[in-house]
Structures are given as C-alpha cells and as structure tokens.
Amino acid sequence: MPYDSTDREIMRFLQGDIPLASRPYKNLAERLELSEEEIVLRVSKLREKGFLRRMGAVLRHRQAGFAVNAMVAWKLENEEEADRAGKIMAGYKEISHCYIREVPPDFDYSVFSMIHVKNEERLAEIIEEISLRTGIGKYIIIRSSRELKKESMQYFTPEGEG
Amino acid sequence: MKEMNELSRTDREILNILQADFPLTTSPYRDVAKSLNLDEEEVIARIQAMKKSGLIRRIGGIMDARSLGFYSTLCACKVPEQRIDEVAGIINRQKGVTHNYIRDHEYNMWFTLTAPSQDEAMQILKSLQNDAGIEVISMPAKQVYKIKVSFEMSEPDAL
Numbered sequence: 001m002p003y004d005s006t007d008r009e010i011m012r013f014l015q016g017d018i019p020l021a022s023r024p025y026k027n028l029a030e031r032l033e034l035s036e037e038e039i040v041l042r043v044s045k046l047r048e049k050g051f052l053r054r055m056g057a058v059l060r061h062r063q064a065g066f067a068v069n070a071m072v073a074w075k076l077e078n079e080e081e082a083d084r085a086g087k088i089m090a091g092y093k094e095i096s097h098c099y100i101r102e103v104p105p106d107f108d109y110s111v112f113s114m115i116h117v118k119n120e121e122r123l124a125e126i127i128e129e130i131s132l133r134t135g136i137g138k139y140i141i142i143r144s145s146r147e148l149k150k151e152s153m154q155y156f157t158p159e160g161e162g
Numbered sequence: 163m164k165e166m167n168e169l170s171r172t173d174r175e176i177l178n179i180l181q182a183d184f185p186l187t188t189s190p191y192r193d194v195a196k197s198l199n200l201d202e203e204e205v206i207a208r209i210q211a212m213k214k215s216g217l218i219r220r221i222g223g224i225m226d227a228r229s230l231g232f233y234s235t236l237c238a239c240k241v242p243e244q245r246i247d248e249v250a251g252i253i254n255r256q257k258g259v260t261h262n263y264i265r266d267h268e269y270n271m272w273f274t275l276t277a278p279s280q281d282e283a284m285q286i287l288k289s290l291q292n293d294a295g296i297e298v299i300s301m302p303a304k305q306v307y308k309i310k311v312s313f314e315m316s317e318p319d320a321l
Contacts, residue, residue: 014223020209022189022202036188043223044186053226053309056184057177057209063217071265071272086307096310099303101236107269107299112236142272146264148250153260153276155225155232 003051006032008156010042014052015152058152066116068123073109074130075138082111085134089113094126109140169217172198173208180209180221227276228306233283234276235302238269239294246271252294256286269299 003011009032018024025039032039046052061069076082082100089098089111097114113130117123123141131137169177175198185193195205212218227234241249246264253259253273262273277283283300291298 011223011225015225016222017220018222020191020206020213020221022192022206024190025188040186040188046223047186050226050229052223053229054184054224055186055222056182057180057221058219058224059177059181060216060219063215082305086305090308095308098307100305100307101301102304103301104299107301112301140267143266144263144272145266148262148264148271149254149259149273150261152220152222153225153227153232153258155227155230157257 002049003046006034007042007046007051010039011046011051012156014043014055015155061116065118068115068117068120069144070115070123071142071144072113072115072127073140073142074111074113074134074136075108076110076136081134081136085111085136088134089130092126092130094122109138111136169212172200173212176205176208177212177218180218184221232276232278233280233302234274235283235300236272236274237287237298237300238267238272239296239298240269241271241294241296245296249294249296253290256290258283258286275300 010028013028019027023036025036029036029039043052043055047055074085076085086098086100089095092115094115094117095113096116097112099112101110101112103110115123115126117126127139127141131139176194179194179197184190187193189202191205191209192202195202198205209218209221213221239249249271250262253271254262256275258276259273260276262271264270265272275283275286277286287298287300
C-alpha cells in the first residue's frame with residue numbers, strides 16, 4: 001500500500017470540514033499519538049503523491065458569483081480531434097472539468113466540459129469561441145434545473161473500507 | 163445570503179489563499195493572517211461568516227479518487243416526471259453517489275458514482291437499476307483534461 005493506516009485516518013479527517021481553529025490538527029494529533037508537525041508532514045506527502053488533489057476551501061459556485069453553471073457535451077467527428085479539443089477546453093479558466101468519456105452508442109457526445117460563468121452572454125461567447133477553435137460544431141448544453149444531492153465523497157468509512 | 167459582490171476585498175483575498183494556497187502548516191489561519199497583515203482572530207471570524215453565509219461549503223482536503231484506486235463514473239437515466247422523487251431517494255441513499263441533478267435532456271437525472279473498484283461500481287449500478295426499475299447509462303472518463311475546483315475571486319466587475 002502506498003499509504004498506511006495512519007494516512008487513512010488522516011484522509012478520513014481531511015475529507016470532512018476541518019476545525020476552524022488556530023490549531024486544526026491538534027485533536028487529530030492527540031488521537032493518533034503523533035505531533036502536529038508529523039500530521040502536516042504526512043498531509044504534504046499525500047499531496048505530493050497525488051492522493052490529496054488539493055487542500056483548502058470548497059466554495060458553492062452560485063454564491064461565488066457564477067450564476068450560470070452548464071455542462072456542455074461535444075460531439076467528435078473523429079477520435080483524433082479529441083486530444084486537441086480537450087487541451088483547448090482545459091485552457092479556459094471558466095472550465096472547471098473537462099473529460100473524454102466512454103458513452104453508449106446512442107449518446108454521441110463524448111467530450112464533457114463544465115462551464116461556470118456570470119451570465120448567459122458569457123456562456124454563449126465561450127461556447128462559440130470553443131466551437132471555432134476546436135472545429136466542433138455539434139454540442140448540447142445540459143443544464144441542471146434541480147440539485148438532488150451534492151456532497152463530498154467519503155472514502156475509508158468504517159463499514160465500506162476502500 | 164451573502165453574494166460574491168458584497169464581499170470585501172479582504173474576504174476575497176482570504177478566499178483566494180484558502181483555495182489556491184492553503185498553508186500546509188500546524189497553524190494555517192495564523193499564516194494566512196500573516197501574509198495579509200491581519201490578526202488571526204479576524205481571519206477566523208471572516209471565514210466563519212463566509213461559512214455561515216454558505217459561500218464556503220467546507221475547508222478540508224479534496225481527494226483524488228483515481229490515485230486512491232477508486233473508480234468513478236457519470237451516470238444518467240430517463241426518469242418519468244412523477245417518479246423523480248422516488249427514484250432520487252433510491253439513488254441518493256447509495257453510498258458513493260455524491261452528486262445528483264435533474265437536467266434538461268432526454269436523460270433527465272444525472273448522478274456520479276464512486277466505488278472502490280469497477281466491479282463494485284457495476285454491481286451497485288445493477289442493483290440501483292433493479293431497485294428503481296430504470297435503465298442507467300454509465301459514462302466513465304477515459305481521458306481527463308482538467309479537474310479544477312477552485313475559483314479565482316477577482317473583483318466583482320471582472321467576473
């Protein structure tokens with residue numbers, strides 16, 4: 001295992017909302033019988049190894065001023081276009097996620113991008129620009145109208161060990 | 163609720179650091195305060211207020227499912243209007259379902275599933291399909307170009 005049971009305990013702690021206190025790792029360190037410095041060192045290592053993608057604040061998009069949050073799926077005419085399109089889209093600061101997905105045969109749109117902007121005008125502008133730059137003319141905007149669930153993944157919970 | 167354009171410059175500066183540059187130290191809020199020439203108490207109070215207003219969902223770590231050996235996939239299904247709440251109930255109580263949205267598309271319910279392995283994910287999807295009596299399509303990523311979950315808090319006018 002590239003991470004041990006102590007790392008798992010630390011990751012279980014980190015995936016929640018850490019205490020908003022002067023020394024947020026103090027109680028964890030006591031529980032794990034480590035120093036706070038050792039905890040922080042392990043957190044840095046988890047970050048370096050890529051298990052921890054990022055440490056910090058997670059915001060709610062809408063309240064952060066991004067009123068329009070759209071999933072846009074693009075249709076590739078041939079697979080060779082994929083890489084170039086993915087890279088172009090990844091360059092936009094308004095795009096938070098960009099993936100090529102395996103899709104069923106009746107669903108033609110395999111490039112997925114999540115776009116977060118202030119208004120509809122900006123969304124239309126970005127889509128048009130991406131369309132021009134990538135040469136992908138076919139796309140669908142799949143808007144969300146209702147949030148049914150949104151939470152962070154809980155890894156390493158006691159009943160479902162990963 | 164407090165919206166972005168009501169935030170002070172100081173709050174925005176704090177948010178940028180908290181998102182992009184969270185200090186990996188034993189006293190992160192003291193270090194944030196230091197870099198902005200503020201008191202730690204003030205920084206904590208401002209963060210507290212932004213949590214209370216709902217702008218900050220949480221402060222912690224964002225794990226990488228793939229690196230940890232987990233399998234995740236984006237799923238979609240066609241749910242009749244009158245069954246949305248019932249089906250959402252079945253899907254949302256499944257461990258590993260983290261996001262679920264109603265979207266404007268023939269496939270109207272879209273959710274993400276993360277599981278310890280591909281096999282487990284497929285088993286979960288099978289039982290969800292049985293329990294809900296609907297067909298679910300699974301669209302795992304085969305190439306990732308970007309995963310970015312922080313937002314630069316520029317001046318409101320520049321947004």
